[in-house]
Amino acid sequence: MNLNYTAEEESFRAEVRAFFEAELPADIRSKVRLARRMHKDDLVRWQKILYRRGWGAGMWPRRYGGADWSVVEQHIFDEEGAAAGAPPQIPFALRMVAPVLMSFATAAQQNYFLPRIISGEDWWCQGYSEPGSGSDLASLRTSAVREGAHYRVNGQKTWNTLGQYADWIFCLVRTRSDARPQQGISFLLIDMKSPGITLRPSSRSTANTKSTIFSSTTCRCRSKTWSARKTRAGLTQNSCSRTSAPIMPASAIANAH
Ligand SMILES: Cc1cc2nc3c(=O)[nH]c(=O)nc-3n(C[C@H](O)[C@H](O)[C@H](O)COP(=O)(O)OP(=O)(O)OC[C@H]3O[C@@H](n4cnc5c(N)ncnc54)[C@H](O)[C@@H]3O)c2cc1C
Secondary structure (H helix, E strand, O other), X not given: OOOOOOHHHHHHHHHHHHHHHHHOOHHHHHHHHOOOOOOHHHHHHHHHHHHHHOOOOOOOOHHHOOOOOOHHHHHHHHHHHHHHOOOOOXXXXXXXXXXXXXXXXXXXXXXXXXXXXXXXXXXXXXXXXXXXXXXXXXXXXXXXXXXXXXXXXXXEEEEEEOXXXXXXXXXXXXXXXXXXXXXXXXXXXXEOOOOOEEEEEOOOOOOEEEEEEEEEEEEEOOOEEOOHHHHHHHHHHOOOOOOOOOOOOOOEEEEOO
């Protein structure tokens, strides 16, 4: 097996290196090198620079604005970024919610959310963990009750990394309680400006929101249902989803848009 880079890959590396050299702002580079805290503005500014170059989401398919990179190209980009002092891209929007949208959302949901993700317009956080529900998400208790065109959400999420910056949160919530604990869980996209959401900062970490509390939060919904089996298969097959795909099957995708 030949593990050497091909001539095309070496040429891609040179292109990436030259781009970082020319386009990575000195103040961002310096913060990364000195391990200083990055602010939302820094990360969004860098995402917009990548987006303008066509590299906002390297591994996304071209039809969604990506560059269709192979795993090797993404690796080269990451390696050169680390060497140049570029901040890593935050995965929640680009690598966690976007592949789910590409596989299961309606065209309207895709057309609304994906361009805003790749251009850095919307910031997303992840809402799976709860106090008392960590690795075993079958125990999650945050509930979403369908009321006509809305879901009414009640419960508490925790460990919401960078949730204090988020415009949207993707959540696993319980929409049925009469089934096995592993069933009746749905994937909701919730606007963080929805009434009834309270954020509590973490005392241990500036990067984490300790809790996101939903108190009778109403989400307008346009839901689309898919089978648990389809969800699992789709997520594991999706090459963009490198980390933390929902480990529980979801039964519906809905959003407040
Ligand atoms: C820095 C940080 C950021 C995070 N950000 C987010 C976020 O943005 N959004 C979010 O939803 N979550 C987030 N999490 C939560 C994280 O993804 C895990 O879900 C959570 O930490 C695990 O839950 P727990 O801490 O309650 O541990 P538990 O689930 O209680 O696990 C405790 C220990 O038991 C082990 N264990 C659990 N189940 C089994 C089993 N069946 N067999 C053997 N061993 C087992 C675990 O490996 C672990 O060692 C974050 C966590 C950290 C540390």
